[in-house]
Amino acid sequence: MDTMGTMDSYFTSRRHHQLREEVRSFAEREVLPRVPAMEESRSTAHGISRLIARQGWLGATIPEQYGGMGAGHLAKTLIIEELSRVSGAMGAMVQASQLGVAKIVHFGNEDQKKTWLPAVAAGLCLPTIAVTEHESGGHVLGMAASAVRDGEDYVLNGRKVYVGNSHVGDLHGVIVRTGPGSKGLTAFLVESDRPGFSLGEQQPAMGLHGFSFGELIFDNCRVPAANRLGAEGDGLSVAYSSSVLYGRANLTAVSLGIHQALVEETTRFCAERERYGKPLHALANVKIKLGQMQSRLMTARLAAYHAVHLLDQGVDCDAELMNAKVVNVESALDSARNAMEIHAAAGLFTNRPIERFLRDAHHIFAPAGTSDVQLLRLAEVALGTAKGSWSERLSELVRNQPPSPDQDLDWAEGSWGQVPPQRTHCAGKV
Ligand SMILES: Cc1cc2nc3c(=O)[nH]c(=O)nc-3n(C[C@H](O)[C@H](O)[C@H](O)COP(=O)(O)OP(=O)(O)OC[C@H]3O[C@@H](n4cnc5c(N)ncnc54)[C@H](O)[C@@H]3O)c2cc1C
The missing domain is CATH 2.40.110.10 (Butyryl-CoA Dehydrogenase, subunit A, domain 2)
Structure with missing residues (x-):
């Protein structure tokens, strides 16, 4: 089932597609079999966290000169999304470490960068x-x-x-x-x-x-x-820049991965379960709910990829990052409710993942600003009273790294292409 549609390739390059495939296959092979044990024990999953870290993905936005992938924020989003599709917990684990990277990349001195970034990129050090x-x-x-x-x-x-x-x-x-x-x-x-x-x-x-x-x-x-x-x-700048530029994007990606899993699982259930001698999706109300879920997922993905794409270009995008977080968190929660309704009693039992997706989706509401806080800040954008822009202030540092001479595949070759490094649009902003 292709729930990504053509929009995915609009933003992403061949290298992004390869990365998605790589993370998806790892997540299904290594993470999925461990989910029941994680649910059972409810405690920190040290072993699988370290194994994921060793894949090098914590270094998505660490420049190549410090051992990182230098792949940018869209690549980071895909990594988190694909892990979260299988396990919200492990998607959250990776996003928290990638969030911990931000302060060293943007505020660390050369000694601190040389000491810590290669260790994080190699998965030997998990920052918070x-x-x-x-x-x-x-x-x-x-x-x-x-x-x-x-x-x-x-x-x-x-x-x-x-x-x-x-x-x-x-x-x-x-x-x-x-x-x-x-x-x-x-x-x-x-x-x-x-x-x-x-x-x-x-x-x-x-x-x-x-x-x-x-x-x-x-x-x-x-x-x-x-x-x-x-x-x-400098502490307030360290906290806000990490939260605004990395936290919102990262938690958006966790919500997106959970949302994808909700749609896939519910679609499967609708096709397999029979009522009145037909698949469940033959009931018009069920089909409409599934259509709403698919519509929300597509809108959420568009908001998520667009925001980090702008971030990679070094374009002012604080408003898009806020919007991506609120749209993704709220629409994943709405879809989780629809998924539970479609599953009815079956959704309440832990032998199916739906109730886990619902529980996990709720965890993404508070961090990096609740939905209420994002909406208050977006109202300030509409009113023209927003204070400064972190994406603008740190644009040189967050812009996607230029490819190194020995890098055969570029991270920035999506059909969307490069946008000029100035604001191209901002709804409500004067
Ligand atoms: C899964 C998860 C991961 C997290 N990771 C981290 C982390 O890595 N590092 C870290 O430091 N923290 C982390 N947090 C904490 C997160 O940043 C806080 O939960 C968040 O800042 C909100 O704080 P709070 O939960 O105490 O709620 P409060 O701030 O007490 O909010 C309570 C209510 O008041 C509302 N409210 C609060 N402030 C305003 C305002 N200015 N205007 C209007 N309404 C407002 C909120 O919307 C909410 O409904 C994490 C939380 C979760 C759930």
Whole structure:
């Protein structure tokens, strides 16, 4: 069944197609058989997380000079999407690590890049980004965890919650307070074996079983000043740029993969299950729901690929990234409800994946801004009151890497081609 349609090739190159095939076949061969055990144990799936990391995919946006794929954000989306189609948990695991890469690529100095990026690209180091605290949630400036300078070190205290890959991460990118106000946040790299660092107990969650998004605890954790990312006061930029440019796109891709799986599984069910002597899809109401699911999926994919395509071109696309996240999260949830309705009682049992897809889809609502927050920001775009654009500020760094001389296949040869590096459109923006 070709649910991708011609739109896929509109954005993607031959290399993207090969990558999709490679990830899909790996996911079906290596990840799918492990899903029942992940669902059963509900704890962090260390072995398969490491195996996925070793495929090199965490380095999708790491430049080739640091050992990465230099393949860009659309390639990253395809990797996450294909893993999430089989396991939302493992798609979330990869996206959290790829999100952890952003701060080093954009704010790391040359030493930090040379030390950490090749290890991440090789799958030997899983990075995270830790911003959220229990008392402040999405209100980043409300955070209380702190770092105090002491000679050549900083001493960190406080707790971070819901940190993606908390229990499998090797290198935590932590944003803490070094002073008051918006200029008082600073980012540090904290290795997971540092004295004074520990993990909270993993809490059982509704879905994404196998993925960890738990608590990091800093108790007089001493970190060398060389581990500081950027200057003191850059922490808010590190947090926002990671969330806006990588987080929204990555979580969009997780939703898209789950959505694809919902449509495929429900289509299969409609064809196999018979009622009144005919396949279930012979009932007009069932067929219409399936059509709605397919329509939402196609729109969601269009929004997702378009946004990251613009990001790869270095074009201002903060609004498209927000829209892609809200459209993908909400439409996957709507399709999950339709899928459950079509399955009726059968959908409630764990021998079918539908209830897992529904549970997993709910997990993508909160991170990198809830749908409410995306809509508030989109209203500011419509009103012309949006504040700055991260994709514009970091455009040189996020633009797709030019192919190296020995790279025989270009990542940027989709029939869409290159768009000029200036804003081509923005609904509602003046
Ligand atoms: C699967 C998963 C992975 C995650 N990964 C990470 C990670 O890697 N690193 C990390 O630091 N954090 C991570 N998070 C945390 C995530 O960023 C937070 O859940 C998010 O910031 C929202 O915080 P909160 O859940 O405490 O909700 P709150 O911020 O407390 O929001 C509660 C409600 O208030 C609304 N609300 C909040 N702020 C506003 C506002 N300004 N205007 C209007 N309404 C508002 C929200 O829409 C929501 O309905 C992850 C969370 C999940 C579920």
